[in-house]
Amino acid sequence: MLDRVVVVGGGAAGASAAARARRLEPRVEVVLVEASGMITHAPCAIPYAIAGIAVGGMVTYTADEFERERGIKVLLNARVTDIDVDKRVVYIDRGGMYERLAWGRLVIATGAAPSIPRIPGTDLKGVVTLRHPAYIDDIRRVLETASRVAIVGGSYLGIEMAEALLSIGKKVLLIEKENRPLPTALDSDMGEVVARELISRGVELHLGESLTEIRGRDRVENIVTDRESYSVDAVILATGVKPNTELALRAGIRLGSTGAIQVNEYMETSIDGVYAAGDVVEKFHRVLRKSVWIPLATTANKEGQVAGANSVRGRALKFPGVLGTTVTRFFNLYIARTGLSTREALENGLNVESRTVKARTKAHYFPGASEVYVKLIAEMPSGRIVGAQVVGWDHAVASYIDVVAAAIAGGMTIDDLFFLDMGYTPSTAPVWHPLIVATRVLSRGRF
Amino acid sequence: MLDRVVVVGGGAAGASAAARARRLEPRVEVVLVEASGMITHAPCAIPYAIAGIAVGGMVTYTADEFERERGIKVLLNARVTDIDVDKRVVYIDRGGMYERLAWGRLVIATGAAPSIPRIPGTDLKGVVTLRHPAYIDDIRRVLETASRVAIVGGSYLGIEMAEALLSIGKKVLLIEKENRPLPTALDSDMGEVVARELISRGVELHLGESLTEIRGRDRVENIVTDRESYSVDAVILATGVKPNTELALRAGIRLGSTGAIQVNEYMETSIDGVYAAGDVVEKFHRVLRKSVWIPLATTANKEGQVAGANSVRGRALKFPGVLGTTVTRFFNLYIARTGLSTREALENGLNVESRTVKARTKAHYFPGASEVYVKLIAEMPSGRIVGAQVVGWDHAVASYIDVVAAAIAGGMTIDDLFFLDMGYTPSTAPVWHPLIVATRVLSRGRF
Numbered sequence: 001m002l003d004r005v006v007v008v009g010g011g012a013a014g015a016s017a018a019a020r021a022r023r024l025e026p027r028v029e030v031v032l033v034e035a036s037g038m039i040t041h042a043p044c045a046i047p048y049a050i051a052g053i054a055v056g057g058m059v060t061y062t063a064d065e066f067e068r069e070r071g072i073k074v075l076l077n078a079r080v081t082d083i084d085v086d087k088r089v090v091y092i093d094r095g096g097m098y099e100r101l102a103w104g105r106l107v108i109a110t111g112a113a114p115s116i117p118r119i120p121g122t123d124l125k126g127v128v129t130l131r132h133p134a135y136i137d138d139i140r141r142v143l144e145t146a147s148r149v150a151i152v153g154g155s156y157l158g159i160e161m162a163e164a165l166l167s168i169g170k171k172v173l174l175i176e177k178e179n180r181p182l183p184t185a186l187d188s189d190m191g192e193v194v195a196r197e198l199i200s201r202g203v204e205l206h207l208g209e210s211l212t213e214i215r216g217r218d219r220v221e222n223i224v225t226d227r228e229s230y231s232v233d234a235v236i237l238a239t240g241v242k243p244n245t246e247l248a249l250r251a252g253i254r255l256g257s258t259g260a261i262q263v264n265e266y267m268e269t270s271i272d273g274v275y276a277a278g279d280v281v282e283k284f285h286r287v288l289r290k291s292v293w294i295p296l297a298t299t300a301n302k303e304g305q306v307a308g309a310n311s312v313r314g315r316a317l318k319f320p321g322v323l324g325t326t327v328t329r330f331f332n333l334y335i336a337r338t339g340l341s342t343r344e345a346l347e348n349g350l351n352v353e354s355r356t357v358k359a360r361t362k363a364h365y366f367p368g369a370s371e372v373y374v375k376l377i378a379e380m381p382s383g384r385i386v387g388a389q390v391v392g393w394d395h396a397v398a399s400y401i402d403v404v405a406a407a408i409a410g411g412m413t414i415d416d417l418f419f420l421d422m423g424y425t426p427s428t429a430p431v432w433h434p435l436i437v438a439t440r441v442l443s444r445g446r447f
Numbered sequence: 448m449l450d451r452v453v454v455v456g457g458g459a460a461g462a463s464a465a466a467r468a469r470r471l472e473p474r475v476e477v478v479l480v481e482a483s484g485m486i487t488h489a490p491c492a493i494p495y496a497i498a499g500i501a502v503g504g505m506v507t508y509t510a511d512e513f514e515r516e517r518g519i520k521v522l523l524n525a526r527v528t529d530i531d532v533d534k535r536v537v538y539i540d541r542g543g544m545y546e547r548l549a550w551g552r553l554v555i556a557t558g559a560a561p562s563i564p565r566i567p568g569t570d571l572k573g574v575v576t577l578r579h580p581a582y583i584d585d586i587r588r589v590l591e592t593a594s595r596v597a598i599v600g601g602s603y604l605g606i607e608m609a610e611a612l613l614s615i616g617k618k619v620l621l622i623e624k625e626n627r628p629l630p631t632a633l634d635s636d637m638g639e640v641v642a643r644e645l646i647s648r649g650v651e652l653h654l655g656e657s658l659t660e661i662r663g664r665d666r667v668e669n670i671v672t673d674r675e676s677y678s679v680d681a682v683i684l685a686t687g688v689k690p691n692t693e694l695a696l697r698a699g700i701r702l703g704s705t706g707a708i709q710v711n712e713y714m715e716t717s718i719d720g721v722y723a724a725g726d727v728v729e730k731f732h733r734v735l736r737k738s739v740w741i742p743l744a745t746t747a748n749k750e751g752q753v754a755g756a757n758s759v760r761g762r763a764l765k766f767p768g769v770l771g772t773t774v775t776r777f778f779n780l781y782i783a784r785t786g787l788s789t790r791e792a793l794e795n796g797l798n799v800e801s802r803t804v805k806a807r808t809k810a811h812y813f814p815g816a817s818e819v820y821v822k823l824i825a826e827m828p829s830g831r832i833v834g835a836q837v838v839g840w841d842h843a844v845a846s847y848i849d850v851v852a853a854a855i856a857g858g859m860t861i862d863d864l865f866f867l868d869m870g871y872t873p874s875t876a877p878v879w880h881p882l883i884v885a886t887r888v889l890s891r892g893r894f
Binding site for chain 2: 329
């Protein structure tokens with residue numbers, strides 16, 4: 001059975017691992033075991049599907065395509081109930097039919113699940129989480145008869161759902177316990193820009209309020225915070241996610257300090273022959289030089305590649321870790337960040353300085369420019385760039401953060417970034433690019 | 448007179464140098480000597496001014512603002528006729544009034560001028576070059592009565608003028624002697640994409656044809672190439688530019704092998720106390736590790752900063768050189784490149800491999816995506832990224848090239864770029880970013 005790779009979970013990481021293993025070693029049998037009825041599901045699409053913006057699939061590939069075109073065996077609606085790492089088998093429940101499947105190499109890609117707050121009323125009708133594209137019809141049904149909807153959590157998902165709900169005519173209340181939206185992503189100054197936009201688009205924004213209870217007889221009628229009570233018809237819990245580690249934990253696979261599965265750069269777990277990838281594992285943060293847990297589809301895809309390749313080729317690929325790059329949007333406001341926020345840097349004992357500039361996206365004489373706020377953070381006295389936040393009304397500003405990500409990965413300092421040969425034409429940037437302006441301001445008169 | 452800095456030329460480099468010197472040492476007298484009637488002039492704006500797109504100024508600052516707000520003495524319509532580096536004076540012609548001005552430090556920022564082909568007829572009425580915003584009214588007058596206009600040279604300026612002329616209803620012929628537009632920027636495969644777009648927008652494109660003569664009695668009537676003769680009402684010569692080195696050469700300042708002024712990383716020329724910056728100097732190419740001549744406003748601005756700072760502070764700043772990043776657009780087609788093209792790499796003896804991919808700018812289910820072609824070039828066997836070209840119908844793709852510029856500056860390899868933590872949200876990129884897809888294809892099955 002050494003020639004069989006079993007992958008548990010058909011999301012981004014699992015599908016990527018299965019495809020990679022099979023591609024590299026066509027003689028190896030690859031079995032992808034997925035608990036839902038679809039693979040390569042894209043939870044990022046849920047808000048856009050609700051809004052009616054997303055066209056076509058919530059999936060990238062169907063199970064049929066994976067089987068026919070790639071020669072991967074896909075078991076759908078097949079829940080792995082246990083992993084035995086000594087006997088090298090997994091136990092599978094396929095709707096009451098139980099099976100065991102032996103493996104030579106195992107890839108655990110069980111992903112993450114919504115974290116439900118421990119308060120009364122979360123089981124009422126009309127309270128939903130956004131966990132998986134397979135359940136999108138449930139959400140639609142709940143929203144059908146709702147006119148006032150509370151979103152709990154000003155996370156990426158919360159912000160994206162706020163856009164979705166506004167665009168289908170709902171009244172939206174957004175409850176966030178911190179004093180700003182996107183509290184883990186942005187510092188307060190940048191969060192304020194997002195807050196103003198939320199309000200200006202009609203979101204009833206409640207910052208600094210914690211949900212304490214959801215009330216109703218059968219269906220939700222009110223939500224109660226530590227300050228107020230609000231009458232609503234539906235509640236969307238966007239209160240974060242947690243890694244699905246139950247199977248791994250029971251199998252004796254080591255979890256890290258973040259609570260997610262501990263892996264090394266080869267995506268190897270503590271058990272020989274067992275790999276893990278995607279939202280269920282912790283990630284090495286390249287700036288902090290320690291493990292963090294940032295669940296993201298892009299990371300999952302790459303980790304899946306590494307786990308898949310290494311499951312059939314040994315230590316063929318290394319995953320270097322993450323920088324904490326994330327992007328979201330709220331209507332035409334694009335919000336992106338990478339590296340550390342000032343708050344994160346300070347919490348981790350780094351001596352940093354930061355500056356925020358307001359600039360424009362095109363040459364001063366070119367029409368159609370929009371405003372962009374750029375915050376740049378550098379470690380002092382070295383001047384090493386450690387983070388950036390960008391908020392602006394043009395989708396192109398999202399790419400600014402990729403430039404900073406590359407700068408951080410390359411160990412660039414303020415001087416290096418100032419002198420970076422960035423492109424310029426009047427329709428795409430001012431002659432002094434907003435990133436360069438931010439660098440300049442951060443240089444304390446050096447430039 | 449050691450406390451006076453004289454800057455010759457008030458374009459991007461000169462204005463930047465003057466502002467920097469004065470800012471750092473307010474007690475130093477700074478005199479900016481400019482031959483035309485304006486400073487901080489932006490030639491990049493000319494096509495958009497012709498098209499009527501550019502709103503407001505062709506300049507960033509007026510001479511008055513420079514004098515009043517920054518305390519810089521500005522001499523307009525003042526042509527420096529000679530530099531004496533032994534006596535440390537410049538001789539100035541102010542419309543027949545001659546002056547001499549002593550300096551402690553001198554910054555030469557005389558820029559570049561159009562290179563006029565040595566063929567008959569370039570002095571006919573109706574033949575213009577695009578040299579300086581001060582002469583934009585001359586161009587407008589010529590175009591007023593013209594309906595068929597030939598643009599000679601498929602350079603950035605040629606492409607941008609083609610858009611401008613089409614948008615004001617002219618019939619446009621574009622003559623380029625190479626077999627593709629933007630021949631110094633793009634390889635043939637990417638050039639073809641641009642060529643198709645030029646044709647589809649109505650440009651009469653003549654590739655592989657050299658201009659041999661311009662004919663007419665008083666005003667231009669025909670242009671003649673090595674293949675054909677075309678009847679036209681006006682001709683725009685976009686046949687490249689050359690550095691304005693005459694003054695420097697006469698003063699005994701050393702020119703480099705490119706024909707532009709030789710400077711070191713401090714922007715020091717071969718004469719002590721004499722700095723030079725902008726289009727008149729050659730630039731160190733960070734990939735080729737040799738001098739090249741790439742005249743660009745962004746580079747000029749930064750070199751001006753360095754020359755200005757060092758003119759009052761000694762060796763305070765270093766300019767690390769350029770990567771060859773350039774961007775242009777033709778209507779909604781954005782064309783960007785950095786580093787080396789395959790052709791340049793081969794000409795310089797590098798062993799490279801390249802791949803071109805066609806991708807989309809958003810997630811597959813997200814509406815409004817457009818196509819983008821990405822070409823990535825790496826040195827082998829090291830895998831070091833040495834160049835990229837991007838062509839796509841969305842202004843955001845211009846930023847892709849900034850990411851690659853940062854990657855090249857950071858010495859990244861194919862593996863490093865593949866694993867770069869780039870941002871993702873369905874509205875700004877596919878989950879596999881076009882750059883990552885290109886990296887993947889270039890990896891020869893490694894990813």
